[in-house]
Amino acid sequence: MSRMRACDHCGHDFHISRQLCPHCARPALYGNVFAAEDPDEVAALRGRYDEARRAAQARGAGVLPAVESFETEVSNSRAVVARPAGEFQRLSTGDNEIYATHYELIEAGVRFPSGNKWDALRPVADESLFPYYRDKIRFAALTLDCQGLPGYGQCFLVLRTDMIAHRASVYEENSVRFFSKRFRPGLDDEPRLPRGYRATWGERGKLSVAKLAEKIDASTPPGAYSGILLRPGSASEDDDFVEVHVWGPMTIRTLERVIFDKPTSRTARELTNRANKQRMAKFGVTLG
Numbered sequence: 001m002s003r004m005r006a007c008d009h010c011g012h013d014f015h016i017s018r019q020l021c022p023h024c025a026r027p028a029l030y031g032n033v034f035a036a037e038d039p040d041e042v043a044a045l046r047g048r049y050d051e052a053r054r055a056a057q058a059r060g061a062g063v064l065p066a067v068e069s070f071e072t073e074v075s076n077s078r079a080v081v082a083r084p085a086g087e088f089q090r091l092s093t094g095d096n097e098i099y100a101t102h103y104e105l106i107e108a109g110v111r112f113p114s115g116n117k118w119d120a121l122r123p124v125a126d127e128s129l130f131p132y133y134r135d136k137i138r139f140a141a142l143t144l145d146c147q148g149l150p151g152y153g154q155c156f157l158v159l160r161t162d163m164i165a166h167r168a169s170v171y172e173e174n175s176v177r178f179f180s181k182r183f184r185p186g187l188d189d190e191p192r193l194p195r196g197y198r199a200t201w202g203e204r205g206k207l208s209v210a211k212l213a214e215k216i217d218a219s220t221p222p223g224a225y226s227g228i229l230l231r232p233g234s235a236s237e238d239d240d241f242v243e244v245h246v247w248g249p250m251t252i253r254t255l256e257r258v259i260f261d262k263p264t265s266r267t268a269r270e271l272t273n274r275a276n277k278q279r280m281a282k283f284g285v286t287l288g
């Protein structure tokens with residue numbers, strides 16, 4: 001995985017974490033998207049995708065068309081962030097409230113690490129995937145039915161595709177879990193993580209086929225696709241989903257819709273009252 005890129009304008013190399021070319025100062029954003037566009041990543045994903053299609057074809061009549069139907073659906077999937085109701089309430093107070101990253105909150109002194117089992121691995125995994133720009137990345141999951149992962153909060157914030165498509169990339173699964181299984185330490189030039197497991201937003205259907213085609217057969221109804229793409233586990237390490245990495249800030253205006261894990265809960269009923277629905281409509285957000 002190359003960590004250097006050439007400036008689109010002056011042609012000189014610099015590190016992908018930079019937001020400006022250090023030589024000519026022209027904008028150079030979205031290191032995660034640049035990493036997903038790396039020709040070695042693209043070729044490796046293409047190989048996995050082609051293999052998944054070949055295997056589907058070999059499983060019998062009707063399997064490949066079902067896999068193609070799944071790909072079409074996932075190519076129109078959305079990104080969803082699950083957060084506690086309090087975070088949604090804060091964002092909903094106005095469009096100057098920003099959804100911050102874990103590292104920004106720690107840096108600002110308003111949060112400290114919770115000491116949970118992810119804390120030891122997360123910084124190493126994030127630094128490996130997002131070298132020197134991990135504080136810019138927000139995490140989400142691909143969804144077909146606007147449902148998210150309730151382990152992270154009861155509010156499912158569905159992101160507006162036109163606000164994230166240019167700065168989002170997707171990853172095979174929870175990147176910390178993937179890292180814990182597949183990271184290869186060393187000082188040689190070989191990649192530390194296997195290639196072909198990250199993709200641009202536009203290629204999310206292909207990545208999902210490479211990962212999930214084996215779970216689809218000729219009789220799989222389209223209604224089952226959402227549960228194949230995103231399946232909450234009994235604990236967060238058991239969640240199975242395609243992870244979305246979004247570079248940069250988000251506000252209430254980045255959201256398209258907000259729904260609740262348990263729509264009949266007291267919190268959900270309070271937050272989806274008529275006044276709130278009208279207030280959110282001003283920001284273009286559908287509530288409930």
Ligand SMILES: [Zn+2]
Pocket residue numbers: 007008009010011012021022023024025026
């Ligand atoms: Zn330049």
